[in-house]
Amino acid sequence: MKTAYKYASILLMVALAACSKPAEQETDENVAVTNKEVTETIELNIYSARQEHLLKPLLDKFSANNGIKVNLVSGRADALLQRLESEGKNSEADVFITTDAGRLHRAKEAGVLQSIKSQSLTSKLTAQMRDPDGYWYGISQRARPIMYVKGRVDPTQISTYEQLADEQWKGKICIRSSGNIYNQSLVASMIESNGEEATEAWARGLVANLAREPKGGDRDQIKAAVAGECDLVVANTYYLGGMLTGEVEQDRVTAEQIGIIWPNQNDRGAHINVTGVGVTAASKNMDVAVQFIEFMLSEEAQSHYALENVEYPVINKVAHSDTLKSWGEFKADSLTLSRLGELNADATRLMDRAGWK
Amino acid sequence: MTTMLKVDNVSIAYGKNEVVHGTGFTLAEGEIGCLLGPSGCGKTTLLRAIAGFEPVTEGSIHIANTMLSDKDKLTPPEQRQIGMVFQDFTLFPHVNVAANIAFGLNGNKNENQKRVDELLELIRLPEYGDRYPHELSGGQQQRIALARAIAPKPRLLLLDEPFSSLDTHHRRKLSSLVAKILRQEKITSLLVTHDQREAFTVADNIGVMDSGAIMQWDSANNIYTSPANKTVASFITRGDWLDGTVTADGQADTIFGLVDLGQHSLVAGTKIECLVRSHDLVVTEDSLHQATVMGRSFAGNFTRYRIKAGDNQFMITAQGDAQFEIGASISVSYQPRSSVFFIK
């Protein structure tokens, strides 16, 4: 037993030693080699609400292109924002990536981002895809259209989000819970367009039409529809694309039976949202951070989104993947995306009032 | 008197290892019996078989003419109406004294309370009902355990070395108190102990056990004066053995001279051994038999000597002070109160 304690205490020492030097813990071997050749290692630290596996290929490319070592922490958006806020001016993060314009807006309001005025950046993006003051820039966009089960629904019968509340869809709609940010921003966009009162009435109508209590993620709604539990689904194209190109045979078969209806093409357009990136107020590597954003908006990075991730790129020059092409062109809602963030809390409360679980 | 417990030719085994070999006895109603023997002799196993914790492989156990155990049947302990007091203080620590005593009672609240009070009075611990076990001494706990066991008025009470966890003083005090209570309440009881003095204090009849069998079932007096065999004799009192040869006139010829053997039918020339208890040897001026003092211990009103006579050593007690030195030569004579001897 004595020896066991000895080992335990040695272990503890090792652990404490390991703790004190976390940053050097790991790095891709080839990058480390490159770094040794440079006299001073240039590093870029990223806090990202996007999952690691979605970003990793791009980060590797960025490192390879520029010889910059990239360090990443991925996590839940709001928690990372809290971390960024608490760490204040000493934060080591240079760049903050998060899904949803609402979060980007919140980060801007919290004062953790800094304004980047760059002609090369602004020229690449439409005004909608970036913060007017340059606090954040969109790097990919996703659409949240209505989906239907082919053969079971005539897609001409519904052409707007508003019609989801119509009597004829009673018991035929699946949508995830109101706790989800995608739904919150969809509702926010409707408040912006139709006003709070009309939207609340609409939300009540939608809740009354639900085939089941909201549960699961977007993929679960799609699966439930194909299995016959409902006919219409509101979900992000990204998830449908993931199913179509994923490794699970059954998912592919399921997703193939789903068709897409681009809503509100005759008025404001389909609901979209962005994933964006901003330079942190604490960044000590502003040049590298801007370099990174420029890379993310390069054709190379953007086509990765279009081809590998089945997301919509934010620049026009990039070719769409076959999957994206198969869904056709659409008109996107042109509201200022930061409005989604401003209206997010109102949207959440509205859904609570409407009984949207 | 009606028979309450009948243990008939019972064998008990743990797996293939038989620890009790076809033994038996009976207890009359109100009688207090005792199984006495060294540890490992099977007495506790036999007690547990009577309680219903161990099945028997042979023979049967009856209570008041109801068969409880044989090789095909084992009435569960809870259906036997047999109470038991264990060696260790086995009070339930999570409830108070009154609830411990009332544990086996099935009556309504008032009846139970009345019985509990009655029993607390009986074991001379009134006012203790609200206490918790950990607040009591060992002796008090064991009295509560007794009260708990007899509360449901069992047909038979088993006591498994109930006093062995106590110090000598409390052991003596508690054993007489328990004997008194059992007699007063006329509770048929069976005590298991390795302490001969405890057995003699409490029991009407004693079964001396050795190696899984009862050697002798008899009153304390009979066991003392006429033990059935050498094992019983030596377990009951410490003693030494004196070789002898039966003479033509029926006496025994020993190194302490001729010894009267009383009534017997042994032929002359038979080799025997006589039991020599320490008070059977007396230091006397007018004896021809010399012995050498090998060791001594002073015990207050008497002194115990170890002496050597011939090739054998014996214990002897002498009244008064330690007057003989080690190495001194003394003359002793053998004057047994009752002659106990076995053929060699």
Add this chain to the structure above:
Amino acid sequence: MSSTTLSDKTWWLPSGNRGWSISSVLIALIISIPLLVVISFLFQPSNENWQHLWDYLLTDYLRNTLILSLGVAFGVLLIGISTAWLTSMCEFPGRRWLSWALLLPMAIPAYIIAYTYTGMLDFAGPVQTTLRQLFGWQATGYWFPEIRSLGGAICMLTLVLYPYVYMLTRAAFLEQSTCALEVSRTLGKGPWGSFYKVALPLARPAIITGLVLALMETLADYGTVQYFGVNTFTTGIFRIWFGMGDSVTAAQLSAMLLLFVFFLILMEKYSRGRARFHHTSTKYNQIKRIELNGWRAALACFVCLLPFVLGFLLPALQLSVWTAITASSSFNADFVRLFSNSLLLAIIAAVIAVSLALVLAYSKRLVATPVAKTAAQTASLGYALPGTIVAVGVIIPFAWFDNAIDQWLRDNFNFSSGLLLSGTLFALLFAYTVRFLSVSLQAVDAGLQKIKPGMDDSARSLGLKPFGVLTKIHMPMMRGTLLTALLLVFVDVLKELPATLILRPFNFNTLAVRAYEMANDEKLALAGAPALLIVLAGIVPVILLSSVINHARAGQQS
């Protein structure tokens, strides 16, 4: 608290053993910092979201939380106690391996089991699809239990949390003096009567400890209930925070959760009153297991097999299937690092949590002042807080500390230290300690209580100092207990997600993080491999744990 206050005001400390008291109070204070941070939000002015909560959500949240807690409590007690009793007191085919197999569900994170069952039982899953094809059912018009519901959440949490009750109760049954049960039999109670009236009440502290752990986990659970669309107090906290961007109200809700748990623990302590549960007897008879035959044996076997199959075998099979499908993209060099990161963190956290628990429990033993007791009590509250909230409680004071040091150095030496603690493994390990100290403390405390005080006295009289008594007497005597505590924390850290996610340093990933990121991206199949590895890494200690419990009875084979 500064050191001067400690040395000057010692009226609340009995003389001697001062070092122990001070360190226990210090540890408790430091561990409580995140909790205090959370509680401090209670003193911030509440905002309009409270009105909204009150009007639309709170009733629903409280109702669901209450039903969930009661349901899980009922479930873990039913399964935990019945299987503990059967495997410790009865003999039936398969008992030996079931007695450790029953611990295995502990290795599966609750959100993972939720994903696997959804995959299997959902409307679109293989079970329902097959049934529909077999019987030609229509999409609607037949009834099938909905897994993503409050009932489903109760089932999922029960399946992975019952091992806490099972483990502790079984250990208690094995340590019980069989005499107590025999006494009860001679007093006319049958085996079941004796179980209810003696064995069960005697095992009460163990059962309650297990139940408290399970309930605290339930209250802290976010992944499962969120996925199942069940709105509980915890999802409410996140809704307010994430959905409305209101971290103040979210922290206030968390603080209320903490106070509620504190209240529950006090209630339990109070209800014990003067009763004691350790045995007055020191003699342990060999347990005579009741031989079960025929249908009884089959039933016992079934009762013990069911939780194992549902809580472990099926989910593990589903994970294996997913892993097989995605093997090519799941396993790469990165994976080895995920695995070693997870193991390393879990081992270090376990050693820290158990060491601190030893100090706290031992000082409580040395000086049983209310201060020492409260210190130990407070330090263990973190278990009921969702990991994310603990993480925020760690981030805020750490960042404050770092920035204050930095500012001071800048002002006085024109030198910037940057962030010293924030974003290091130290911060992460600290959060683990806050969250899981309760687990190790419960185990160590119970282990220490089994050692009679006389042992300390005799060791002290032989010249040992208190520290010597702890290391030379107690620790060797509690080997089993210490190992149990280590392994419990190890498994918990292995599964831990939310705090790891937020607090980890750059480029530091674990299996749980990988599994979550895949699942969160709705790529369940890809979550299979890391989840399966968590389970596998958890199995080894769980099996070890079981052999420890089996040897709980001094020198006896089970």
